[in-house]
Amino acid sequence: MSRALKIILIVVLFFLYLPIILLIAGSFNTGTDLxxxxxxxxxxxxxxxxxxxxxxxLLNSLIVAVLSSVIAxxxxxxxxxGIRSFGKRFRSAVMTVTNIPMTNPDIVTGVSLSLLFxxxxxxxxxxxxxxxxxxxxxxxxxxxxxxxxxxxxxxxNMDPSLREAAMDLGCxxxxxxxxxxxxxxxxxxxxxxxxxxxxxxxxxxISYFVYGPSFATLPIExxxxxxxxxxxxxxxxxxxxxxxxxxxxxxxNIVSGRADKRPRRSNITxxxxxxxDVEKT
Amino acid sequence: MRVRGLASPxxxxxxxxxxxxxxxxxYYAFTDSVTxxxxxxxxxxxxxxxxxxxxxxxxxxxxxxxxLILGYPVALAIARAKQSRQRFLILLVMLPMSMSxxxxxxxxxxxxxxxxxxxxxxxxxxxxxxPLIRNNGAVVLGMVYNYLPYMxxxxxxxxxxxxxxxxxxxxxxxxNRTQVFLKVILPLSVSGIISGVSMVFVPAVSTFxxxxxxxxxxTTMIGDVIESQFxxxxxxxxGAAISxxxxxxxxxxxxxxxRFSGSEEREALx
Numbered sequence: 136m137s138r139a140l141k142i143i144l145i146v147v148l149f150f151l152y153l154p155i156i157l158l159i160a161g162s163f164n165t166g167t168d169l170x171x172x173x174x175x176x177x178x179x180x181x182x183x184x185x186x187x188x189x190x191x192x193l194l195n196s197l198i199v200a201v202l203s204s205v206i207a208x209x210x211x212x213x214x215x216x217g218i219r220s221f222g223k224r225f226r227s228a229v230m231t232v233t234n235i236p237m238t239n240p241d242i243v244t245g246v247s248l249s250l251l252f253x254x255x256x257x258x259x260x261x262x263x264x265x266x267x268x269x270x271x272x273x274x275x276x277x278x279x280x281x282x283x284x285x286x287x288x289x290x291x292n293m294d295p296s297l298r299e300a301a302m303d304l305g306c307x308x309x310x311x312x313x314x315x316x317x318x319x320x321x322x323x324x325x326x327x328x329x330x331x332x333x334x335x336x337x338x339x340x341i342s343y344f345v346y347g348p349s350f351a352t353l354p355i356e357x358x359x360x361x362x363x364x365x366x367x368x369x370x371x372x373x374x375x376x377x378x379x380x381x382x383x384x385x386x387x388n389i390v391s392g393r394a395d396k397r398p399r400r401s402n403i404t405x406x407x408x409x410x411x412d413v414e415k416t
Numbered sequence: 417m418r419v420r421g422l423a424s425p426x427x428x429x430x431x432x433x434x435x436x437x438x439x440x441x442x443y444y445a446f447t448d449s450v451t452x453x454x455x456x457x458x459x460x461x462x463x464x465x466x467x468x469x470x471x472x473x474x475x476x477x478x479x480x481x482x483x484l485i486l487g488y489p490v491a492l493a494i495a496r497a498k499q500s501r502q503r504f505l506i507l508l509v510m511l512p513m514s515m516s517x518x519x520x521x522x523x524x525x526x527x528x529x530x531x532x533x534x535x536x537x538x539x540x541x542x543x544x545x546x547p548l549i550r551n552n553g554a555v556v557l558g559m560v561y562n563y564l565p566y567m568x569x570x571x572x573x574x575x576x577x578x579x580x581x582x583x584x585x586x587x588x589x590x591x592n593r594t595q596v597f598l599k600v601i602l603p604l605s606v607s608g609i610i611s612g613v614s615m616v617f618v619p620a621v622s623t624f625x626x627x628x629x630x631x632x633x634x635t636t637m638i639g640d641v642i643e644s645q646f647x648x649x650x651x652x653x654x655g656a657a658i659s660x661x662x663x664x665x666x667x668x669x670x671x672x673x674x675r676f677s678g679s680e681e682r683e684a685l686x
Contacts, residue, residue: 139489140489140492140493140496141493143486143489143490143493144489144490144493144494144505147486147487147490147564148508148509150561150564151509151512151561151564151565152512153523153527154519154520154521154523154524154527154561155512155515155520155523157523157526157527157533158519158520158523161523168526169522169523169526170526170527170529170531170532170533170536210425210426210429211426213422213423213425213426214422214423214425214426214427216419216422216423217419217420217421217422217423217424217426218423218426219419220419220420221420221423229423229427229430232430232434232435233430233434235434235438236434238618238666238667238670239618239663239666240618240619240621240622240639240662240663240666241619241622242622242624242639242642242643242659242662243441243622243659243662243663243666244437246441246642246646246655246656246659247437247438247440247441247659248433248437249646250437250440250441250443250444250652250656251433251436251437251440253652254440254443272433273433275429275433276429276433276434279426279429279430283426308419333514337514337515337516337517339516339517339518339625340625344646353516354516354518357516357518357519358518358625365519365522369519370519373515373516373519376515377515380511380514380515381511384507384511388503388504388507
């Protein structure tokens with residue numbers, strides 16, 4: 136690495152982490168203004184644990200993230216297996232449609248789903264359709280492309296004779312799947328699940344258009360503070376979530392570093408920007 | 417074959433939750449908000465928003481360009497780091513992306529505002545507060561900050577895939593470092609640049625939160641207009657019409673960029 140590149144790298148990383156450092160500092164601040172550090176305190180964490188609105192909203196976010204990522208992974212894995220056996224033309228048509236939610240701006244995806252739900256509500260004569268169900272349906276929808284694209288390369292690289300051999304040896308198709316196929320595609324399934332989970336947990340734009348007053352998530356609550364100053368316990372929550380994520384990443388890095396000594400980029404990295412290259416698989 | 421059937425739940429899902437919503441957008445865009453009859457009024461009244469649309473595209477393009485200028489050297493630096501370091505650095509770039517972008521944008525407000533951290537520091541040197549917020553520059557900064565990782569990641573992938581023997585060959589044939597970069601590395605990374613630019617441009621052109629927090633009355637973006645049609649002005653038909661235009665525009669831009677990048681390089685990427 137030449138010196139100039141190294142300096143740019145460090146400056147950019149500082150730029151990326153500056154607001155995060157500020158938010159973490161804000162969680163230990165007695166004042167509410169991020170710009171002025173008054174005195175050091177842990178009281179914001181106490182306020183967070185006594186809080187009766189943020190924690191339930193975080194739980195809501197977690198419920199939606201877990202359910203939507205699991206359902207999307209199941210549907211997406213099945214889809215990836217099935218799509219392989221389609222003819223070339225139909226497969227490329229299906230993949231083009233699958234890419235729509237990834238290529239479309241989030242706001243358009245959110246708006247289009249909310250219009251669908253409103254029309255559906257008119258059809259079934261219900262005025263308040265927006266709520267938990269619509270939020271979950273929307274999250275599954277925007278998670279699906281990520282899970283499919285994550286499993287697809289594994290399915291493509293899998294030797295089809297493995298499954299055939301299992302069936303020749305007397306496995307039913309279901310047994311063949313759980314005894315053979317799943318081991319081949321498991322890394323794709325896991326990375327798809329993780330991506331879907333984080334996408335769902337952090338989504339604001341799409342959720343904002345399809346949530347109802349009966350069921351909100353944490354990002355929506357944070358957005359609703361637009362006008363007033365944020366209570367510092369939100370910074371405490373941010374800090375805790377950041378610490379947890381950091382711990383998970385460090386553990387994952389150590390584990391996967393041990394698992395394969397071969398140099399390989401993590402699946403997640405590859406997938407995030409894979410969206411357009413997939414029709415080729 | 418039975419395997420084919422595995423995709424049918426997804427095909428049904430896709431038809432209901434991807435294709436039908438787009439039909440709903442088209443339906444709303446071409447109907448009257450009161451009578452529900454066919455009308456072109458929504459599409460025609462988009463004309464009022466042309467300046468905002470052009471401005472959104474302009475700011476998103478500027479952000480994409482700055483992301484490229486900042487992101488390319490970072491991607492290059494990571495790709496040239498030791499193999500064991502690369503994974504760590506990439507995680508470091510990705511980590512901020514998974515933390516609430518709302519809160520991170522709010523943190524920028526307290527950095528940039530008139531009584532904010534940067535102006536406080538400047539004040540200590542006797543410099544009067546600079547107008548760092550509520551202008552186009554602040555919105556561009558917010559976009560660059562939020563979407564820079566989307567540029568770094570695809571460029572890094574392409575760069576780390578370049579066969580080192582190509583670079584050695586160029587050196588053997590007498591290229592100096594600048595020539596190696598301009599004649600080998602840069603042409604081979606075009607596909608990563610294209611995909612990075614489109615990944616920054618699409619969310620940037622449609623943002624409404626960044627412009628709301630960091631911009632002022634003069635920095636309304638097309639995303640703000642759509643959001644207000646659905647959330648405050650309550651004219652979903654006009655909102656749908658603008659969304660339709662935005663979507664068509666994004667698809668045309670991406671189509672053009674893909675044509676521009678050529679398909680051979682994409683295959684090389686796989």
